[in-house]
Amino acid sequence: MMNHMNFKTISKSLLKDISNNTDLLNKSILAFNLLKRNECAGNDFLGWFKLPNEIDSLLLNDIQDEANRMMSKIDYLVVVGIGGSYLGAKAIISALKPSFGSSEKEILFAGNSLSEDYHSELLSFLEDKEFGVCVISKSGTTTEPAIAFRLLKKLLESKYSNEEVSSRIVAITDSSKGALKELADKEGIKTYTIPDNVGGRYSVLTPVGLFPIAAAGYNIKDFVEGAREMSKRLSDSNEENIAIRYAACRKYLYDAGKKIEILASFNPRLHFVSEWWKQLFGESDGKDGKGLFPASVDYTTDLHSLGQYVQDGERIMFETFISVESNDSRLEIPLDSENLDNLNYLSGKNMGFVNEMAEKGTMKAHEDGGVPLLNISIPSICEKSLGELMYFFELSCALSGLLNSVNPFNQPGVEEYKKNMFSLLGKK
Ligand code: PA5
Numbered sequence: 001m002m003n004h005m006n007f008k009t010i011s012k013s014l015l016k017d018i019s020n021n022t023d024l025l026n027k028s029i030l031a032f033n034l035l036k037r038n039e040c041a042g043n044d045f046l047g048w049f050k051l052p053n054e055i056d057s058l059l060l061n062d063i064q065d066e067a068n069r070m071m072s073k074i075d076y077l078v079v080v081g082i083g084g085s086y087l088g089a090k091a092i093i094s095a096l097k098p099s100f101g102s103s104e105k106e107i108l109f110a111g112n113s114l115s116e117d118y119h120s121e122l123l124s125f126l127e128d129k130e131f132g133v134c135v136i137s138k139s140g141t142t143t144e145p146a147i148a149f150r151l152l153k154k155l156l157e158s159k160y161s162n163e164e165v166s167s168r169i170v171a172i173t174d175s176s177k178g179a180l181k182e183l184a185d186k187e188g189i190k191t192y193t194i195p196d197n198v199g200g201r202y203s204v205l206t207p208v209g210l211f212p213i214a215a216a217g218y219n220i221k222d223f224v225e226g227a228r229e230m231s232k233r234l235s236d237s238n239e240e241n242i243a244i245r246y247a248a249c250r251k252y253l254y255d256a257g258k259k260i261e262i263l264a265s266f267n268p269r270l271h272f273v274s275e276w277w278k279q280l281f282g283e284s285d286g287k288d289g290k291g292l293f294p295a296s297v298d299y300t301t302d303l304h305s306l307g308q309y310v311q312d313g314e315r316i317m318f319e320t321f322i323s324v325e326s327n328d329s330r331l332e333i334p335l336d337s338e339n340l341d342n343l344n345y346l347s348g349k350n351m352g353f354v355n356e357m358a359e360k361g362t363m364k365a366h367e368d369g370g371v372p373l374l375n376i377s378i379p380s381i382c383e384k385s386l387g388e389l390m391y392f393f394e395l396s397c398a399l400s401g402l403l404n405s406v407n408p409f410n411q412p413g414v415e416e417y418k419k420n421m422f423s424l425l426g427k428k
Contacts, residue, residue: 003379005230005388007242009249010321010363010373018249025239028248031402033237040402042409047197048394051205052227052387060220063207066190067214070170071105074132078122078152079212080111081136082144083279084200085172088390089212091276092204095269095381096218107216111135111148119148123155131156132168134215136208138194140178143421149180162187172207199409201280202394205387219383226387234395243392247399249374253318254292254404258372260317262310263296266359267324269381271298277393284401284408291404300358307362311369318372321363322389326380327352 009015018025034040035049070077079089086109093107110122133156135149156165171184175193184191192207203209205227210220234243250261261281263274274296285291295317297306310317333354335347346354367373376392378385401408 004233005376005378005385005392007246007374007376007392009245010375011367014249014253014372014374018245018252021248021252024248024252025244028244028251028399028403029237029239029241031247031399032241032244035398035402036237040398041405042407045197045199045202045409047195048199048202048205049398050231051198052224052231052391055205055224059207060210060224063192063210064214064220066170067211070132070134070168071215071217074130074168075104076106076108076126076129076131077134077212077215078108078110078126078131079134079136080109080145080148080152081172081208082112082142083283084203085136085138085142085145085208086112087201087272087276087279088204088209089216091272091390092209092213092218092223092383092386093216094272095386096383097216099269103217105217107212110152111145114144114147119151123151126152126155132170134170134172134211135180136172137178137180138174138200138203138208140173140180140182143418146179170211172211199411201283202409204276204390213383222383223387226384226389227391228387229384230388230391231395234392243395243399246374246392246396247403250292250396250400251403253372258316258318259293260295261292262317262319263294263322264299264319264362265296265322265324266299266355267322267381268298268301270322270324271296273322273386273389274298276390280393280397281400283411283414284397285404285406287406287410287413290406292400299362300355303358303362310366310371315370318374319366320374320376321359323359323375323377324379324381325377328380 009018031040035046038046079086090109108122110119133149133152135145137145153165153169156168160168166188169189170192171180171189172192172194173180173184175196181191183189192211194203194206194208198206205224210223213223214220234241239245263277265274278294278296281292281294286293297310299307310319331351333343333346333349333351335344363373376389378389398408
């Protein structure tokens with residue numbers, strides 16, 4: 001078993017095409033050099049690039065202490081945020097959390113939709129619980145988290161003194177401007193800063209991701225260490241650099257007419273890692289009428305729904321599989337004397353082995369069906385591997401945008417719905 005994340009091109013013809021395409025590989029290397037020299041489009045948002053090496057251990061300790069302090073007095077921490085201010089923490093916590101009855105303390109999420117039912121159920125649930133709030137918004141003015149925070153703060157105020165309310169809130173926001181910063185300063189709320197040069201979807205290695213992950217009881221130092229090791233591995237400007245290769249493969253396939261990249265995983269724990277990946281690539285790539293549409297599937301579940309389309313539908317997609325090399329548990333398939341389901345040929349085998357064969361079989365079927373395949377493998381689902389994986393995706397995503405001549409760090413399209421919504425709501 002390997003110890004590190006890896007990336008490879010599965011489809012033999014694609015591997016040949018990419019390896020022979022020195023022009024494209026050189027362009028990907030050039031994009032990397034421009035980024036490294038701070039000379040690329042959007043270069044005022046490159047703080048994430050050096051983040052793994054620049055995170056101060058004092059800050060990590062402070063985040064851990066503050067998370068411990070908060071969790072020692074509450075049973076539920078509600079993390080309020082949307083988009084990049086939510087998905088990184090959600091991805092890591094969902095990947096690491098046991099599926100059932102893990103602990104008495106829980107991280108809940110709010111402000112990532114405008115669902116009246118969800119938020120009203122949440123408030124009723126929290127009424128008689130010990131809870132705190134971690135509100136995350138770089139701008140401090142995003143509608144969804146701002147409404148959720150208002151509601152949650154009001155509930156806290158109905159239960160506790162002003163001083164106690166302030167001690168149950170942590171705000172993660174801009175260093176100097178925005179409504180949230182102003183409120184936190186006024187009410188003595190503990191604040192962490194999102195660096196000016198780190199955009200929302202690239203912020204998982206700032207307090208935006210780290211505070212909720214630490215509060216959930218996971219090891220933020222290992223997570224950062226994974227990212228740091230990956231940043232070291234990705235420091236060379238050559239075609240062995242797997243971020244340079246992944247970005248080149250995406251561009252090659254896009255230019256060859258593919259419109260969709262599907263991130264496929266056979267491990268449901270990675271569901272929200274895929275959601276995070278979709279947001280990262282969707283907001284970074286999709287602009288100026290260009291870009292691959294990032295989609296995701298959870299196999300084998302989706303082999304019984306979207307699998308039909310992937311196998312036989314329009315040939316507009318390629319698939320990137322995330323394989324996990326080892327499971328935490330082993331579950332042996334029992335022998336059954338009746339054998340009515342004809343499964344005795346599998347008795348004594350582990351369920352993980354069956355899943356692995358399903359993955360191999362699916363890869364072959366999809367390749368035979370004309371879907372080019374890429375593969376990312378991680379040794380296991382742990383803080384370190386996830387740190388490696390996320391940093392790899394961040395760099396690959398930035399390079400992909402630059403190769404497609406877009407600024408991967410802005411999101412002008414997001415403003416359009418807001419304009420209409422505010423006008424319909426009568427905002428002055
Ligand atoms: O990636 C991004 O920049 C966005 O998805 C933001 O994270 C999202 O819109 C939330 O913004 P804010 O943190 O300002 O509330």
